[in-house]
Amino acid sequence: MNHFMRNKSIMIMCEQSGGRILPVTHELIFCASLIAGRYDSRVTAVLPGNIADTDSISGADLLVINSPGLAEYTCEGWEKAALLAAEQIMPDIIIIAHTSTGYDYAPRVAALLEGGCITSVAGIEFTPEGIRYRRSGFHGKLDLLYGAGKPPLVITVLPGAFPADDQQAEPGTVSYIEAAIDPVFTSNLQYMIPDQSNTELEHAEVxxxxxxxxxxxxxxxxxxxxxxxxxxSAIAGSRVACDNGWIEYNAQVGITGKKVAPLLYMACGISGSMQHIAGMKDSKTVVSINRDPDAAIFRHSDICIVEELEKFIPEFIREAEKHRA
Ligand SMILES: Cc1cc2nc3c(=O)[nH]c(=O)nc-3n(C[C@H](O)[C@H](O)[C@H](O)COP(=O)(O)OP(=O)(O)OC[C@H]3O[C@@H](n4cnc5c(N)ncnc54)[C@H](O)[C@@H]3O)c2cc1C
Known part of the structure; x- marks a missing residue:
């Protein structure tokens, strides 16, 4: 048996809000179960928080790291909780969700454990040489396969990349570690919940x-x-357009924004990341304008226009106005 075939210990970091385990955690368990099935592994899900009592979950043992300092997310607190759990579990692979919190602390955990880190994983493949982790690169234009060196390896998994595990699997055990984790460098000052309503977008045909x-x-x-x-018609944006302050967040389309399905979706200067496509793939007709002939958005478009926006759009408006007149 080569060393790639030995049992692997797998640790998952639960994604949670206020002590409640979020659905993406079950996608991580599904990903872990693929590896566990192949390598006869043990899967332990780690839940950081300040939680008196919690139910077991299916498909994994649950280890609760309890500390008043973990009552809410900080990069420092979650990193320390992960390290504490890793000391006990001795994982070969640590699986974390590629969310705004997950990709915040995952690379720090990898660095402190002197392990590798592969982010934005969208799939896994098994080869005689070991596990390969698939992610996209260059704005979705290339599919990349990564292998890992010596363990431990930290991977962050894209939400939506794996189905949620079937909740029929056997529930695991639940154990607790009472810890005194006190983040000293970071604290959260304020959470702002943006207004998510945007009926204009939801009812637009274009x-x-x-x-x-x-x-x-x-x-x-x-x-x-x-x-x-x-x-x-209505105007929407990619996350970058929203982050730049050009478009309101309640008009962001994608995995962390709105899911839309208009008759016509015109993507102007959008590369076509998986996270954006997840929000617009049900549109009836997609027209994309991009200066890059290899842009990933073209793989999801009915009409592909390779052109500078500044050139195409004024021309389009002129023609449309002529037509209307
Ligand atoms: C957890 C997580 C959640 C996310 N959720 C979302 C989400 O919900 N929605 C979302 O959109 N993204 C989301 N993202 C971000 C996503 O990964 C991409 O970074 C983002 O979609 C890229 O936005 P973009 O296409 O506008 O920018 P870029 O990827 O930078 O693409 C810009 C494009 O414009 C083209 N271009 C440049 N200049 C011109 C010009 N003059 N004329 C024509 N074309 C031009 C370029 O060729 C390029 O293809 C998320 C990321 C993570 C990690």
Whole structure:
């Protein structure tokens, strides 16, 4: 038996909010179960928090790391909880969700354990040489396969990449570690929950979505003009467009934004990351405008326009106005 075939100990970090285990955790358990099935592994899910009592979960043993300092997420607190759990579990592989908290602390855990870290994992494959981890690179244009060196390995798994485990699996054991984890370098000052309602977007027949490719907020003017060429239209954005303050977060399309299914979706300067596609893939017709002929969005488009936005959109508006007249 080569060393890749020996049993592997797998540790999952639960994604939680206020002590409640979030559904993405079951996707991590599914991912772990694929490896566990192959390598006859033990799977332990670690739940950091300040939790008096919790139910068992299916498909994994649950280890609760309890400390008043873990009442809410901090990078430092979660990193220390993961290290404490790793001391006990001695994992070969640590699986963390690729969420805004997961990818915050995962690389620190890997560095402190002197292990490798593969982020944004969207799939796994088994080869005679060991496990291969698939992720996309170069804005979704390439599929990349990574192998790991000596354990431990930390991977962050994209939400939605694996189905949730079937809740029929045997429930595992529950154990607790009472710890005194006190983050000293970080604390949360305020949470702001953005207004998520946007009926305009939900009822639009035509959505013009803008990405980083529009370059500057001033270019929104031509996008608004383009939207006005259609009845029942609305403007949306990729996460980058929202992070840049060009578009409100309640008009973000994607895995952490809105899921939309208009008759026409026009993607302007959007590369086509998996997280964006998850929000618009049910659109009836997709037209994409991108200067890069290899942009991943073209794989999900009915009409592909390889052009500079600044050139194509004014031309489009001129033609549309002529047509309307
Ligand atoms: C946990 C997590 C959740 C996420 N959730 C979401 C989500 O819900 N929604 C989302 O959208 N993203 C989400 N993301 C981010 C996502 O991974 C990508 O970073 C993002 O979608 C990229 O946005 P973009 O396409 O606007 O920018 P980029 O990827 O930078 O693409 C810009 C594109 O514009 C083109 N371009 C540039 N200039 C021009 C021009 N003048 N004319 C024409 N084309 C031009 C470029 O060729 C490029 O293809 C998430 C990421 C993570 C880690």
């Amino acid at each position: 959505i013009i979505a803008v990405g980083k490719g529009i370059g500057k907020i001033e270019n929104l003017q031509m996008i608004r003009k383009m939207a006005s060429c259609f009845n029942r």
